[in-house]
Amino acid sequence: MITTVLIVDDDTDILFLYQKMLECIGVEVVGTALDGEEAVQIFKSFQRKPDIILMDHRMPKKNGLEATKEILSINNRVKIIFASADSSIEKEALSVGAISFKEKPFSIEKIKNNLLKAMNLNQ
Amino acid sequence: MGDMNIKLNKSIEKFKYITEKSLMGITILQDGELKYFNEKFIEICGYSAEEIKSWAPNGFSKFIYIEDRDFVMEQASKKQAGYPDVVNQYKFRIRRKDGKIRWVEIFSKTINYEGHPADLVTINDITDKINAEKELIESDEKYRNILENMMEGYFETDLSGKLLYANAEFCKISGFSREEMIGKDTRLIYDKESRKILSDLFNEVYNTGIPRPPSGLVKVRTIKKKLIYFEGSLDLLYDSEGNKVGFYGFVRDITQRKIAEQKLKESEEKFRYIADHSLLGITILQDGVLKYFNKKVAETYGVSEEEMKNWSPGQSLKLIHPDDLEFVKRQGLKMQSGESNDVFNYKYRIVKKDGKIEWREVFSKSIIYEGRPAGFGIHIDITEKIEAERKLKESEEKFRNITEQSLVGISIIQDGRYKYFNKRFCEMSGYSPEEINSWVSNEFAKVVHPDDRDFVMEQAFKKQVGDSDVVNQYSYRIIRKDGEIRWFEILSKTINYEGHPADLAMIIDITDKIKAERQLRDSEDKFSKAFNSNVLSMSISSFEDGKFIEVNDAFLNYVGHSREEVIGKTTDELGLWVSEKVRKRFIRLIDKHGSLFNIETKDIPRTGETKYGLVSYIKIMLNEKPFLLSILNNITPRKLAEQQLKESEEKFRYIADHSLLGITILQDGVFKYFNKKVAETFGGSEEEIENWGPGESIKFIHPDDRDLVIRQALKVQRGEFDDAVNYKYRIVKKDGKIGWRETFSKSIIYEGRPAGFGIHIDITEKIEAERKLKESREKYLRAYNQAEFYKDLFIHDINNTLQSLYSSTQLIDIDLEEDRKNNNINELIDIMYRQINRGINLISNVRKLSQLENHEISLKEIDFFDVLKQSIEFLKNTFQDRNIQIKYDISCENVPIIGNELLQDVFENILINSVRHNNNDCVEIVIKTSHVKQDDKSYCKLEIIDNGIGIEDERKKNVLNRADPDAKTTYGMGLGLSLVKKIIDSYGGKIWIEDKVEGEYSKGTKVILLIQKGGS
Structure with missing residues (x-):
């Protein structure tokens, strides 16, 4: 089955670029959200939950940590990969349930490896 | 032969019949079997013939009684065997078939029966028979027993007088x-005279046949010299034939009775004589008549015996005193009625x-x-005794x-107990008479x-036993009932009390005396100590010539002489006065006034040192002669200390006066001491401060600090601060300048009363x-935090930008x-391109913020509407693809405001946000301007109202606060x-955010700016 991903970031350019990068890798982007609150709403709306969420931290309304906690409380099988330019929250992100933390900027290969690792964990 | 046989048979039958019908039991025993037995045998043993045969x-x-069985069986065996050594006749017991025990007597012998x-x-x-014998024996025994145990003597003799039986x-x-x-002539046991009496008596009975009655009395004496009075009977014994x-x-x-009767008679005679001649009156009164009275009674009553004998019943009562008559009569x-056996004793x-009355x-x-x-009465004349x-x-x-x-306690102790004690004794001991x-x-x-x-x-x-080795007078302590210990002095001796030695004691409570003696001794001791050990020099010398009779060690120490050198010497000899003339003058004064006190002296005694003293002279009388008691207080050390103190005080006063710190002594709200520095502190002159009234100094204290300073000053003056306390406060100097002071204060005693000692330091410069x-x-901290904040924002946003650039480049490559x-x-x-511009803007914004922080951009008057127009132009160029409708409501066109070139950044940021955060096809922006006045300042008010997504209430303030993390994500590179x-x-302006429609943030945002007008 194709791996499904939800992308969360308040920067529309980055959302666009992530989609393109993930398409190259062969992963299906099932949704995007511009802030943490929207991410929670979209996640709730999914009948079939995405396998992975690529999560930014500094966002309006609800930040990445708050959104992660809420999403995992709804479904703790989803794998959340933090992708943030703020490396100071790495420990906190892992402690609230993220499986890995990627500091911006990173390459397509790096994100691909992370997704594969996440999928192996899933299997 | 036939006849013989017939005869024999008849004979056999006859003997058989005889044996069968014999009154005695007959049996033949052979080989342990009863070969023959007759009917009587069957009757005796109680078994049937068949039963016997079956044995x-x-x-x-x-059927032989078990106790006799061995003997009977042995005899039977021997006789069956024909042994000669046998007993042919004997008695034994059998047990019949019915169980009854019977006595039998047998006669047996060995015979030849049927050849064996x-x-x-x-x-x-x-x-x-046995039972009858037994009964006879028992009867005889009983009879003998009665005779033996009788209380009367019994005897039997034959006619010759031979004694046959005599009981115990x-x-x-x-x-x-x-x-x-027994067996001897009864009369032989008596003496000759008695034998005759008894022979006559026996003969009389024998001859007359008349028995002597039981009451007959005979007096005899045995050959053992025992006198016996017999009383008894004598009679003849007859045999069965009457012989x-x-x-x-x-x-x-009845010997004892006879003797007693004799003695009684003698006694009666003796006692009658005694009674008749008794010194006590003796009477027997019966039926009111004196049945007996002795001479003494007659004497007692003063009447003759003849008169008394003739007294009618009750006449004796006439002599009884009327007051005692009823009692005596009763x-x-x-006594006459015999109601009581007790002896009654009474006086009357x-x-x-x-007419004389006697007792x-x-x-x-x-x-x-x-x-x-x-x-029966014994009467004693007790008149003299009663009188005695x-x-x-x-x-x-x-x-x-x-x-x-008595005021002296008196007691008599005998046998360990108080036989007598007086009231004072009880008071002294504290015990009640009952308790003692x-x-x-x-x-x-x-x-x-x-x-x-x-x-x-x-x-x-x-003393109770009469020992002579005693101490008659001594003191001791007692413990009263209430626990108080008292001293007693006792004077005691042995006396004879009620016939026995006893201890008579007189006791005096000497506690007070002992206390007084002790006090006197203590007092003497005290005064002696006070004199001899006194640190003051003391001496007693005669008025007349100044001769010393007593001095103390302090005096000797002061004058530098030994006791031997002083006692008995005159003041003149010791050179203690300037001259005898001067001494005499003083003596006159002292004699006149009785004393002179505290005369300061300066002496140079034998030691050569200068000594100062305060001397007092008192005239005292000893043995009625006047003496001079002089008491000298050596004040040399004090004088020297005062000098040193004065020097020290001068030194320290100089130091204090010239100290660089302010020094004060505050008492009763007034500076009792202050140095120059204090005057300088307040900016006034020393004269001014000296004239301050109580509490006046407080006017120089800053109003905000007055409470603190007053509180501390009061406490320190009350003596509450044993340890130094310090506090800071402001003063308002005379010229109005405010200065800071730090005071270290401590409670001290100044001139005998609590005061506050204070050291004041001018800390204005330090503060x-x-x-600063x-x-x-x-x-610095603010700058550091800001730098950290900018660094964080910069890194974050630049990394985001780089992520876009990196990803874009990789995708283009692909x-x-x-x-x-x-x-x-x-x-x-x-x-x-877009991300590169964002990077440029970010750098530009950070630089501008930095300039603002460092005040590098100066303010000037600018035309705010021009700047607004340029910003709108920029917005439209930036968002050419968006439908943007801008409406104006301008009322302060061409009005200069205070600002600079950064005002365009203000407008552009707000307008770009209105477009960026707006999901409507048509972005509607209304720009309003107006004039407002606040805090005496004139502002140009600018409102930029959009129809965007709006900002929640809780974020409205935060988006404007640079420390708000959410602000970092705001478009325009987060700044x-x-x-x-x-x-x-x-x-110097103001900015805040409101909802376009109050309470409905999602309808749009209103950003309000107040910017100061220029030209004023």
Whole structure:
């Protein structure tokens, strides 16, 4: 089955670029959200939950940590990969349930490896 | 032959019949079997013939009584065997079939039966005979027993007088044993005279046949010299045929009674004589008549015996004193009626014939006189005794009164107990008379103090037994009932009290005396110590010539002489006065006034040192002669100390006066001391401060600090601060300048009362330096935090930008490499341009913020509407693809405001946000301007209202706060609205955010700016 991903970031350019990068890798982007609150709403709306969420931290309304906690409380099988330019929250992100933390900027290969690792964990 | 046989048979039948019908049981025993037995045998043993025949050999033994069985069986065996050594006749018991025990007697012998030896046994039942014999024996025994145990003597003799039987009592009366008398002539145990009496008596009975009656009395004497009075009977014994065969008799020994009667008679005579001649009156009164009276009674009543004998019943009562008559009468009747066996004793008065009244004491008792009750009385004349008792009582009362009223405790101890003690004794001991009387032997020891108890008890004991080795006077302590310890002095000696030695003690409470003595001794000791040990020099010298009679060590030390050098010498000899003339002048003054006090002296005594003294002279009288008591206080050390103190004070006053610190002593709200520095502190002159009234200094204290300073000043003046306390406060100097002071204050005693000692330091410069340092620190901290914040924002946003650029570049590479037709290259290049611009803006914004922080951009008057127009132009160029409708409501066109070139950034940021955060197809922006005045300042008010997504209430303030993490994500590189606020702040203006429609943030946002107008 194709791996499904939800992308969360308040920067529309980055959302666009992530989609393109993930398409190259062969992963299906099932949704995007511009802030943490929207991410929670979209996640709730999914009948079939995405396998992975690529999560930014500094966002309006609800930040990445708050959104992660809420999403995992709804479904703790989803794998959340933090992708943030703020490396100071790495420990906190892992402690609230993220499986890995990627500091911006990173390459397509790096994100691909992370997704594969996440999928192996899933299997 | 035939006849013979017939005869033989007849004979056999006849003998058979005889044996069969014999009255004795007959049996033949052979080989243990009863070969023959007759009917009587069957009857005796109680078994049937069949039963007997069925017995096994020797089975007959079972009817022999077990205790006799061995003997009977042995004899039967021997006789069956034909042994010669056998007993042919004997008695034994059998047990019949019915279980009854019977006595039998047998006669048996060995016979030849049917050619063999056999035992022929004739058996007779003798049970009845045996029983009769037994009864006879028992009867005889009983009869003998009665005779033996009779209280009367019994004897039997034959006609010749030979004693046949005598019972135990007879033996006892006669004094001879049965063996000595039985078979002998009874008369031989008596003396010659008695034998004749007894022979006559026996002969009389024999001859007359008349028995002597039981009351017959005979007086005899045995050969053992025993006198016996017999009373008893004598009669003849007859045999069954009526022949006289002997005598028998019963006798009673009445010797004792006879002797007693004799003695009584003698006694009666003796006592009658005694009674008749008694010195006590004796009477027997019966039926009111004096049945007996002795001479003494007649004398007692003063009447003759003849007169008394003729007295009619009751006449004796006429002599009884009327007051005692009823009582005596009652006693007399009681005695005569025999109501009581007790002796009654009473006293009464009689009135003699001559009218004289005398006292009598009677001991009376009921007696039986001539078979009837009577009153026996012994009368004693106790007139003299009563008189003596009365006098004794009077005397005793007199002395008792004296002892009872005595101030000395008096007691008599005998046998370890107080036999007498007076009232004072009770008071002294604290115990009640009942308590003292209840003390057991020697219990009084508990009252004596334990330390003195052994001695006191020893002395008391010795005096109670009359020991001569005693101490008659000594002191000791007692413990009163209430626990108080008192000293007693005792004077005691042995006396004879009620016939026995006793300890008479006179006790005086000497506690107060001892206390007084002790106080006197203490006082003497105290005054002696006070004189000899006094640090003041003391001397006593004669008025007349100044000769010393007593001096103390301090005096000797002061004058530098030994005691021997001083005592007996005059002041003149010792050179202690300037001259004898001067001394005499002083003596006159002292004599006149009695004393002179505190005269300061300066002497150079023998030691050569200069000494200062304060001397007082007092005239005292010793043995009626005047003496001079001089008391000198050596004040040399004090004088020297005062000098040193003065020097020290001068030194320290100089130091204090010239100190660089302010020094004060505050008492009663007034500066009792202050130095120059204090005057300088307040900016006034020393004269001014000296003239301050109580509390006036407070006017120089800053109003905000006055409470603190007053509180501290009051506490320190009250003596509450033993340890130094410090506090800071502001003062307002005379010229109005405010300065800071730090005061270290402590409670001290100044001139005998609490005061506040204060050291005041001018810390104005220090405080100012601290304030600046604090400001600097805060500024630095603010700058550091800001730098950290910018760094964080910068890194974050630049990394985001770089992520876009990196990803775009990689995707372009992929597109080019794969040579895809539907590639995204153009789109990706647009992103790259956009991100590069964002980076440029970020750097620009950070630089502008930094300039604002450092105040590098100066303010000037600018036309705010021009700047607004340029910003709108920029917005439209930036968002050419968006439908943007802008409406104006401008009322302050061409009005200069205070600002700079950054105002355009303010407008652009707000407008870009209105478009960016707006999802409507048509972005509607309304721009309103107006004039407002606040805090006496004129502002141009600008409102930018959009129809965007709006901002929640809780975020409205935060988006303007640069520390708000959410602000970092705001478009415009995260610094947009923070920068806007910073710029407006730097203009002295204000900025805030409201909802376009109040309470409905999602309808749009209203940003309001107040910017100061220029030109004013």
